[in-house]
Amino acid sequence: QSALTQPPSASGSPGQSVTISCTGTSSDVGGYNFVSWYQHHPGKAPKLMIYEVNTRPSGVPDRFSGSKSGNTAFLTVSGLQAEDEADYYCSSYGGRNNMIFGGGTKLTVL
Amino acid sequence: EVQLFESGGGLVQPGGSLRLSCAASGYIFNNYAMNWVRQAPGKGLEWVSVFNGGGGGPNYADSVRGRFTISRDNSRNTLYLQMNSLRVEDTAVYYCVKENLPGTTFEHWGQGTLVTVSS
Numbered sequence: 001q002s003a004l005t006q007p008p009s010a011s012g013s014p015g016q017s018v019t020i021s022c023t024g025t026s027s028d029v030g031g032y033n034f035v036s037w038y039q040h041h042p043g044k045a046p047k048l049m050i051y052e053v054n055t056r057p058s059g060v061p062d063r064f065s066g067s068k069s070g071n072t073a074f075l076t077v078s079g080l081q082a083e084d085e086a087d088y089y090c091s092s093y094g095g096r097n098n099m100i101f102g103g104g105t106k107l108t109v110l
Numbered sequence: 111e112v113q114l115f116e117s118g119g120g121l122v123q124p125g126g127s128l129r130l131s132c133a134a135s136g137y138i139f140n141n142y143a144m145n146w147v148r149q150a151p152g153k154g155l156e157w158v159s160v161f162n163g164g165g166g167g168p169n170y171a172d173s174v175r176g177r178f179t180i181s182r183d184n185s186r187n188t189l190y191l192q193m194n195s196l197r198v199e200d201t202a203v204y205y206c207v208k209e210n211l212p213g214t215t216f217e218h219w220g221q222g223t224l225v226t227v228s229s
Contacts, residue, residue, distance in 0.1 A: 099160075
């Protein structure tokens with residue numbers, strides 16, 4: 001199965017909101033409510049930010065939210081802060097007991 | 111606190127073998143599915159393999175099927191990845207990843223171990 005499609009980059013100023021998309025197919029993103037988003041600062045372990053489309057793990061600020069429409073999922077970061085600058089990856093269950101990742105989006109806080 | 115610690119990475123020649131280990135602590139290891147996910151230099155994340163908890167079996171990405179073998183020792187709370195017939199394109203940081211209980215997401219990640227395949 002092919003990787004999910006994410007924009008390579010996104011940016012916003014402190015305090016603004018930014019939305020990152022993640023496009024798959026009806027066999028993955030569109031077929032299951034098992035979309036997750038991960039924050040990755042280079043050199044560190046990736047961190048789960050959103051799972052099952054729109055659920056935040058404990059400890060993740062409510063500035064982070066997720067949604068889905070058809071075959072595309074979205075991560076919205078509101079009230080951007082400097083520490084939000086990182087790479088963000090989406091993933092989706094792809095059937096047959098495997099997970100698929102997006103190519104990643106580099107978020108820059110201007 | 112969940113902790114995952116990978117080891118076993120290093121430099122290996124094409125065609126060679128390497129075994130990665132992941133020591134887990136802070137939770138009931140055998141209840142959870144465990145995965146390996148890798149990131150090649152300058153590239154995105156790629157799921158490699160899963161070993162299901164509760165008696166389930168393994169699965170592999172097409173890119174490694176037939177060359178890599180995932181296993182787990184529940185008595186030692188350790189996950190393994192035996193990598194054979196290594197290729198230059200297997201060069202990556204390999205992360206050990208614990209799923210959540212329903213198996214819908216990658217809940218906890220290790221820091222990763224670097225595997226370099228080069229002559």
